[in-house]
Amino acid sequence: MTTPKFTQIKDHIRGQIESGVLPELARVASENELADQFQVSRMTARRALQELTEEGVLSRAKGAGTFVASFKSQSSVLQIRSIKDEINENGGDYSAQLLQLTSLEASEEIAKNLQIAIGSNVFQSLILHKNNGLPVQLEQRFVDADLLPEYGEQDFHRITPHEYLSKVAPLTEASQEISAVVANNEICEYLQTSEHNACLQIKRRTWSRAGVVSFAILTSPGDRYRLGGHSVFN
Amino acid sequence: MTTPKFTQIKDHIRGQIESGVLPELARVASENELADQFQVSRMTARRALQELTEEGVLSRAKGAGTFVASFKSQSSVLQIRSIKDEINENGGDYSAQLLQLTSLEASEEIAKNLQIAIGSNVFQSLILHKNNGLPVQLEQRFVDADLLPEYGEQDFHRITPHEYLSKVAPLTEASQEISAVVANNEICEYLQTSEHNACLQIKRRTWSRAGVVSFAILTSPGDRYRLGGHSVFN
DNA sequence: CGATCTTTGTTGTATATACAAGTTGTGGGT
């Protein structure tokens, strides 16, 4: 018994779907039927169906049955990591420069993204991430000062804001928006790139239990940074 | 017993991690210990640990034990969907225009991405996706003609390439790269945007069982299209 | 002291069973 029984059942069902025997939304054999067919216990058959459901291949409804999931939901996924990890994994020499660490009153955009009142006290950190000394990303981050009053006293030469936030406020949720923009003068200067250069811009909000923790604007020159993702559907 | 027992155990462990009782890489109580503590069977305790592992919170090793996963692996994820679905869901009026459907010999870049020899026969489809009549994305797609000889005969006015490929060659893998570029003349003209405008560019390769099926270059004006993602870490 | 064997603990697979909870179709009664 080299391959576990539940894996054999999973492979069998996947085969039926890919060969067209089980079309989209078709009904799949029930746990008891599979248990009979494969001469296993119901719990083993159940595990096969369960795991395929978690993988998005099937969908189940209590009392009704198990069905082939609609295929178009198998959209691909892009993983976004910390830029420090990314540079390190690619063999680059990561360094960062803290440009500013100030407190200010929330503008309309900031207040909206942090879900606080306009004029509330927020910290702003401005950090330049470099790969082999070349600027690759400008990180402008806003943090609700009421939620994390210690943010303004951190030594971001030793720890990145991302790492600090990971420790004190474990993420529960995140949303982000990726777009392409033309950098303005100020940003061009920091990034040491020409004007009219296309930049990749990520606006990211992260939640913790207590609410929105931080709002970050990450800007990178299009010719120095790109997002890569790989996903396996199997 | 409104909430299942295994959920209670999961919540308890998550609480210990978030409160700092269980730091990164710390050892978690074993299945038998949890079963004793919570007065449940080992299989129920097991399920809690199992699900937390699948969620990336814990990591397990046969014979060794269960441990808190390193936190930095909790990077967020961006889901990329078909642009047609995206426009439709946002209440827009989706339309598409087939600009070209030709066959040509693979250039170096195309051959590399499709993992075929330079000069091999490939189909190229050029499609303009529009939202309320405004061009939002230019899709340039290359398909291995040996793998899918029928691609050149499809009616892409009725079905999008994405939909067609989903049917004939179910995806098993995909990789993509997102960057910001300055559009060249030709693309500017198709997209009806000014030169020097920043564009979001996605290069996507999709695999099927048989190999690389298609290589697509998707270009969108930065001011008309952005990628949005939301993820919940539970 | 060092290498090897053994013991113990832990996770992984598998089964048999029981009851709960929800869906669906069937049949009976009005």
Next chain:
DNA sequence: ACCCACAACTTGTATATACAACAAAGATCG
């Protein structure tokens, strides 16, 4: 023809048990 109750089926939760595979620490032996 319509509504309602019920039976049959399906998935969800939970338990008790058995054995296999693996890891790490400790005991034994050369």
